[in-house]
Amino acid sequence: MQLEHYISDLLYRYDCVTIPEFGSFLTQRQSAQVHDSTNAFYPPKKTLSFNEQIQTNDGLLIRYIADVEKIPFETALQNLSKRVKSLKSYLAEGETLSFENIGDLTFNAESKIEFNPSYHLNYLTDAFGLSQFVSPAVTREVYKEEEEVETIEKVIPLTITPEKRNTTSFFKYAAIAVVALGVAGFGFNNYVNNVDQHNQIAQEEANTQLDSQIQEATFVISNPLPAITLNVNKQSGNYHIVAGAFREEENSDKKVSQLQDQGFKARKIGKNRHGLHQVVYASYTSREDAFNALNAIRKEQNKDAWVLIKAID
Template sequence: MQLESYISDLLYRYECVTVPELGAFLTQRVSATIHESTNAFYPPKKMLSFNEQIQKNDGILTHYIADVEKIPFEEASKKIEKRVKSLKSYLTEGETISFENIGDLSLNNVGKIIFEPSYHLNYLTDAFGLSQFVSPSVNREVYKETVQKIEKVIPIAITPERRKSRSYFKYAAVAVIALTLGGFVASNYYVNNINTQNQLAQEEANQQLESKIQEATFVIENPLPAVTLNVKKQTGNYHIIAGAFRIEENSDKKLEELKTLGYDARKIGVNKYGLHEVVYASYEDRLDALSALRDIKRNHNPAAWLLVKELD
């Protein structure tokens, strides 16, 4: 039994996934960060950790396995117990247990489990489609040095003596202010006059249009027969996400690609990050959605995930 795949599915939705008699995988939301030396921007994510003290069965993992594999709860519990015994034997022999997209488990010198998380997958669904990027630093000192070099070659200075000797600066300033105020007043008058003329023209056009509509009579001598179209509308709150795209054209290309492969794909709108979301299909029943998700992750897209959302 691939226990890590079930744990990975649940980490998207829960902050604690307990493996009975082994420990609990915990998630903690971490805000977006900036690395000061590399200028790298990292999106928000869920930080993974492991607590060996939490071993009581809360039923989440067992219920999930029972639903996906369509087996009784007791049988799913026995399969987990058998798998945990096998994992503990490997750890006792000094081996490292690697859970794909989750992390590595090993024992230290005193027999305690050490967990090294994996950073290949972001379990925060709100950050889906966001990736890290590096922004070049802005060095303003370059421009400062350039200005200083220019000032050394062409000094710019107006001393009190030069101000007195050039009294015409004062009159030039007064003239500039007067011209500016005059231009502002004239501009406002011109704009207001144009707006008034446009409003009058619009009202006259609306009156003519209303009179034409009242006088018009439409007669259809040979009406076309009514056509009934049966359109299948997708419903359901369980959506298998294929991708989220900043540019809508890319989402349209992804949609056509999935339809060509035979999926009932569609777009479900824009999320709060401005990304256009494309789904393989939407389902009414949660178990049907989980079964389809496992098939898609195994045969087409390992990064696909399930979104539970009620659409308008």
């Protein structure tokens, strides 16, 4: 019984997977993180833990084993009970239980199970295809000129010296200056408006010419090829065996061609929420058929393949 593989499959979709009479593996979502000293960016993930106190059989793991191995529920329960007795015996003898892509279990001095999680897989499907990366440190430089400007920037008041002047003449010239400034401002605003209007008209003309050129380049074909009718069998089903996700669509197209050459009904099923192009080996309407195919693909092709349950138009 490939118990760790069954647990691993369920951890992608559930936050708690219980091994009856043994304990439970728990997951908790962790946000993306940045390491302060190394400037490394880590994508969001599910952190793993183990709780020996949660041993009540919720039927999740046994039903999954029964579905995959095509055996009755009672038979799956008996097989799992035998495996649990064997696991407890190994721990009692001081051995370490290693669950692939999950972690290691050992007994401590108080005969309690200690869990050391594995970090080889990220069980958060939303972050599928994302990996850590290191960014150079961001340095900020403040120029001396900016500091000087902030220091000497002041509002200079307008003052009138206490000289004897002709009050009437002063206000007369001041009124003329205000009118002149208003006329100049009006003219400047008109000039700015005319420039904006000119730029808008020129932009519209350029867009019109560009659209015309694009249409001619796209749709005017001097020697068209004869029409070809293709009969395509559209795949259907909500169970999709994921082969990978790619940031560049060209790479996803290459992967589809590669899998199709190997005999798979591969196709692209669109982007995930991170903008990555997802490629699947095939899609199935039956859950049983999907997981049977998944087991074969993991043994012969890709051990990291997994089943995405999603309705796709």
